[in-house]
Amino acid sequence: MTKQSHENDVAFIQALAELLNRNELTEIAVVREYGEDDSLEVRVVKQATVIAAPAPVYAAPAAAPLAAAPAATPAAAAAEADPASLPGAVTSPMVGTAYLSPEPGASAFVKVGDTVKEGQTLMIVEAMKTMNHIPAPHSGTVKRILVEDGMPVEYGSALMIVE
Structure with a gap:
């Protein structure tokens, strides 16, 4: 060059x-x-800075009884808010469209409960007409699939959980 x-x-x-x-x-x-x-x-x-606004507080009607909700731990609340923070989360390395199978009508690469080996293809993320295979970062069991076939994904978004 x-x-x-x-x-x-x-x-x-x-x-x-x-x-x-x-x-x-x-x-x-x-x-x-x-x-x-x-x-x-x-x-x-460009990394966007997100500033969370406080959630609005609504008063319950006086006649309505309040049900006791189970207290969630801060760690559980954070995990529900951001699945990418869960242990075993496989995140998208790029912006694109997630495909769970190699071609339309074919069976999925993996399903919940499958045992996978490190490097095994879990799904495809298509970006700019290029099919990028997403490998398992480690061996384990597929616990959750967090995207649907044909769903757009962002960089760093959680695709599935492999533990």
């Missing part, structure tokens, strides 16, 4: 970052083809 093409690539990436900010996008991905065996794949992601 020449110095000139490197400088052009840097300018291209900077332009993508500016486009991201100017249009209030959180992510942009582009593949730039230079020739048959030469390309540049760029993915620019």
Whole structure:
């Protein structure tokens, strides 16, 4: 790669970052083809800062009896809020569409209760017309599948739990 093409690539990436900010996008991905065996794949992601607003408080009618709800532990509440924080969570390495089977009408790669080996394909995430196999990070049992076939997924979102 020449110095000139490197400088052009840097300018291209900077332009993508500016486009991201100017249009209030959180992510942009582009593949730039230079020739048959030469390309540049760029993915620019902006981390959004999320500020949680307090939940509104509603008063129960005076005549309605209050049922005692079981107290949830903070760890259980956090796990319900973010499945990606659960032990054994398999997260998406990219933004795309999740597919549970290799092709429409075929049986799923795995189902709940299946034992999987490290590296075994769990599902496919299609991004930019490329089918990316998602391997099991470790051996274990599929405890939960958190996505549906054909569902869009975000980077870092939990796909399934393998323990």
